[in-house]
Amino acid sequence: MKKLSLLFLLIATCSLGFSQSAYELNSDWKCLPLKQVKATGEQISATGYTLSGWKPATVPGTVLTTMLNNKEVPDPFFGMNNQKIPDIYVTGRDYYTYWFVKDFKEVFPASGQQVWLNFRGINYSCDIFLNGKKVNKTPYKGMFLRRAFNISSLLNRDGKNRLAVIVYPADVVGDPNGGQGGDGTIARGVAPQYTAGWDWIRPIRDRNTGIWDKVYIEKTGAVKLKNPHVITYVPGKRTTRGQQQPARIRMSAELENASSVKVEGVLSYTLEGQKISAKVSIPAGQSTEVQLPDFELKNPRLWWPNGYGQQELYKTSIQFTQSNGQLSDQQALSFGVREIQTEWNATTSSREILVNGQKIFIKGGNWIISDAMLRFSQARYDAEIRYHKDMNLNLIRIWGGALVERPEFYDACDRNGLLVMQDFWMSGDCNGRWQDPLKKEDQWTRRQYPDDHHLFLESATDMIKMVRNHASLAIWCGGNEITPPDDILIPLRDSILPKLDGTRWFVDYSNSDHMSLNNLGGNGDGPYTIQPVHTFWENRTFPFNSEVGSVGVGDYESLKRFIPEKNLIAPEYTGKDKQGRAVEKVDSVWTYHTYDGVGYESFILPYGKPDDVKDFANKAQLVNYDQYRGLIEGFSAHMWSWYTGVIIWKTQNPWTSTRGQMYDYYLDPNACLYGLRAGSEMLHAMYNPADGMVMIANNGFEQRRDLMLVATSYDMKGKSKLLNQIFCYVEPSAVKKISSLKQSVEALSAEEGSFLSLQLLDKDKKVLSDNFYWMADQKGNYSGLNKMKKAELKISLRQLENNKIEVNLFNPSENPVAFFNRVSLVDQATKERILPAFYDQNYISLPPGTEKKIIIEYRPENGKSYGVTVSGWNVDAVYTGLK
Known part of the structure; x- marks a missing residue:
């Protein structure tokens, strides 16, 4: 089999890539729509210009977010409110063109010091002014471009400064005519396509216009450190435990000398008590990329996907120190050591993913974006990625109609072990794969979207640099169900990615034949x-299904x-x-x-x-x-017989x-x-509803021996019947058939249906897998469920930690099965659910005489008391307070 080795490192940089000294400009912004402003950018950005009558603005945020926060529009996520908000296609672009202004304090820098104004994302184009002067000498355009401007000479001597930014919407906003991406012309720009509407969302009225990502001030010495890059090599087939053979680390960074004289110094980082460094000389006004010597890391703590092992992360700082001993700039880094390979599986006719030499059966979810109005936060990312971890998934695919996800998203994936497949900004719907009567232009025209191919490649280059160091990033993908045009695809695949990354699998589009082939010789979803x-x-x-849902x-x-x-x-x-x-x-x-x-x-x-x-x-x-x-x-x-992976559409x-x-x-x-x-579950007992076969799936790397499988049937009154109890084993990363229960289950279910419990126990009788099915009667109905008697549970709570509660449920032996119970953490005062909250199991059923413990994790709030509600199919809702 052909083997494509993708030698990886992973590193999670701090979310902003902060240097020696940095802070966000994320509060006290003011704004007005263009039509209400007659002054120029030079005038508005002068500190003497009055802002009387200007409105509070949300930055980072979009124009629509600001309007919503100012109560100028109703919540577009509720009811039919979105129809009450004017759409940019009808109003024209000027309606959502806005000025944003921010006053901030920053002293004029001393000799040898530099002050930088950084934007991590605007949509779609802008002009920037500071203290009466224009900052961007060239156009700043494209949603996915970061920009850093040296504003040292533009700062006021008294330390009082004003920033003014006019943000223009996309050049072509698209007609939201009900098609996927509306009439498709939203794809003429380099920005998300979903904003013109899709089959899971209505149009976003401002098309996400605004300063949508972070703005921050950064202070450095003469030399600015940019885009550090870390690669790790982890040869061989590794295990999750025990002594490890060495791994090799390769690190580099870009250095920009903003001064008028040559600067000499040392680029370095320290890891495991050892300093790795290189002497550097940078000519005045120039940039250079510096490669540090490779470092052999002894007995590395490896990073593994969710369920397979720990998500170990190393912490260090890469820095440039001038020859006079002055620290010029530095960035904190947090990285995980691992290597990814891919192999073609001849049995399935699809590619399989290996991490540290071990093949991983991909169980993934398709992700659009955290919030359609771009209201991102680390807390929300943490919660959403935690939910994906709790689903026992190991991969998230970022769909091509959205964006390259933010570093905060990748930070959460690094910590939780979710591999990421990152699409670039293409979709078969908008970019011409199919004929579509709702599209404005024909397939040949749409195939060449976006209008500016150079901007696409420039944006891709920058986004690769932004996220390439994250442990979780595993696969680059050219687009959703279509490749980019050749003059984008070829340089992206053959030069840009090999130069800037070169460590990850690149698949040309999400359901490519290079990803998998079905038995008819093609691929799809x-x-x-x-x-x-x-x-x-x-x-x-x-065989590697990128979308099934x-x-x-x-x-x-x-x-x-x-x-x-x-x-x-x-x-x-x-x-x-x-x-x-x-x-x-x-x-x-x-x-x-x-x-x-x-x-x-x-x-x-x-x-x-x-x-x-x-x-x-x-x-x-x-x-x-x-x-x-x-x-x-x-x-x-x-x-491994039919499939090497599946990605659910959508989670x-x-x-x-x-x-x-x-x-x-x-x-x-x-x-x-x-x-x-x-x-x-990593180790899972399951029942095939087609042939009644009981099977065990072992996703782990080790053989599991001395397992006991217990199969028990329950009728609607709670009476049990043991169907099988047998010792068994299962090989690593394999599925094993045990025996068929079809005849017994069908007989027991024929009249009213039944319940089937499958449990796997270890030698200490600890339950490793607990799977509970409900079976229809011979007519395909669940007639017995509606005849079940009520079951009254005994419920107790125990505070384990300040953010963790244990709920104990017990179903007395005289009861029937207590079926399909939802446990909810609630505010003791309002009885409303606490969101988010994380349950180690839920929607659970308890046979007579059994108990279950549910662990709930949450973020406690000062002054709030908590309780739990439990309700089920035949269990009346009951509240229990935490004492």
């Missing part, structure tokens, strides 16, 4: 709609957050059309929030026709759990959409998350 669970086991899809409606508490009370009406299944497709009657607000009703209701009906919207949402959770557990189990059952929504999400926009998880978590 899907299906996207809800499926009978057995199809995931029986029907072979693409289903449904994701949240529960009643989630729906209430963005659907007005009068519109909380359950969708109603009305039959099938002439083509045999399911037809539903759906409220217009649900439709606007992209409810994916194709077949959803028909999967809910076997549980009984919903009484109301709350009943609909509760029953939807049963469908959600079963759907995503079945999806990941079906792929895992064919690990989150940056808007209040009702489709494709494991948690809602407000960070409230639904049953999709916990079904996926259960089915994605």
Whole structure:
């Protein structure tokens, strides 16, 4: 097999890449729309110019964020409010063209010192003024370009300074006509395409115009240190424990001499008590890239993906010290040591990923963006990535219609062990892969988007430098379902990436033949709609499937957050059309929030026709759990025989959409998350609904021996029947068939349905895998569930740490199964859910005479008391306070 070795390092730089001294300009900004300002940039940026009447501005942020925070527009994520906000395609670009002004204090620098003004992202173009002078001598254009300006000579002697920035929207904003990316012309710029609307979001009215990312002041000596680069080499096949053979570290950095004289000094970093350095001489006004000597790291602490080992991160600082001993500049670095390879698997006809020599079965989720209005924060990133870790996933793909994710996102992935597949800014929808009557221009024209290919390559170059050092970044991808045009693709693939990175697999597009081939000789993705669970086991899809997904409606508490009370009406299944497709009657607000009703209701009906919207949402959770557990189990059952990886479309929504999400926009998880978590266990016992085969999936690197598999059936009254109890073992990174229970399960389920418990125990009788199925009757209905008696649980709480609670649930032996219980951490005063909160299991079922412990983690707030609510299918909601 052909082996492509991608020798990697990983490093998480601090989020801003702060130098010796830096601070953000992130408060007390003022703004006005262009149409209300008659003065020039030189006039506005003079400290004597009055800002009377100017409005508070949100920076970092977009124009729409500022308008929302100033209560000038309603929340576009609620109800039909987005339709009440003027769209830029109708208003014209000037409506969302804004001036932003910031007063700040910074003293005029002493001799030999430099002060830099840094922008980490504007959309789409701007002009910058400081103290009556224009800062950018050349155009600053493109959403994905960072810029640093030396403002040393422009600062006022009294230390009082004013920055003024006029931000212009994209040159072509696109018609949001209901197509994927609207009429497609949004792709003529180098910016996200989703802002013109997609099938999971409505148009963002300002197209994300604004100073959307961080602005900061940085102070250095004569030499500025930029874009450090770290590569690590980890040869051989490693294990997660024990003594390690050495790894090799290679580090470099760019040095810019902003002074008028030659500067000599030393570039260095210290690791494990050893200093690695190189002497440097930099001519006046020039930049150079310096390669430091390779360093052999003894017994390295390796970085592993989620579930396989620890996410070890080393910390150091790279610095440039002038020959006179003065520290000119430095950057803190946090990096993980690992190496990635890819191999072509001839059995599956797809590529497989290896980390540190060990192959990893990819279980991933597709990610759009954290917030459609670009309201990013480290806390939100941490929560969302934690949820992906809790799903037992090991990869996140960043979809090509969005952006190169921020360093804060990658920091969270580094810490949580989520590999990242990062797309560049292309999509088959906008960039011409298909004919589309909703697109303004033909395929040949769209194939050459964006208008400025040089800007695309310049932006790609800068974004590669921004995130290339992160441990989590694993794969570069040319675009979503389409390659970039050749004059972008070829230099990106053959020169830019090899020069700036050269350590990662580059795949030309997300469902490329270079990624996988199905048995017909091509590649693709899907299906996207809800499926009978057995199809995931029986029907072979693409062997490295980059997009396969289903449904994701949240529960009643989630729906209430963005659907007005009068519109909380359950969708109603009305039959099938002439083509045999399911037809539903759906409220217009649900439709606007992209409810994916194709077949959803028909999967809910076997549980009984919903009484109301709350009943609909509760029953939807049963469908959600079963759907995503079945999806990941079906792929895992064919690990290395049919598949080398799967990436779910999709795991989150940056808007209040009702489709494709494991948690809602407000960070409230639904049953999709916990079904996926259960089915994605590293060591997992599972039941094939097609042939009744019980199987064990072992994703780990070690053989698992002395396991006991226990299969137990329960009827609707709670009576148990042992179906199998057997010792077994399973090889590393493998799936093993144990035995079929089809005949027994079907017989026990025929009349009313039944429950099936599969448990794996170790030699100490510790439960390693606990999987609980509910089975339909012979007609495909869950008739017995509606006849179950109530079960009253005994519930107790215990504070483990200031941010951690243990919930103990016990179901007395005289009860039936306490089925499908949601545990929620709530505010003791309001009884509203605490978001985000992280549960080590949820939507759980307890057979008679059993208990379960659930650990909840959260961020405690001063003065707030907490409690827990528990409610289930046959368990009335009960609140328990934390004493």
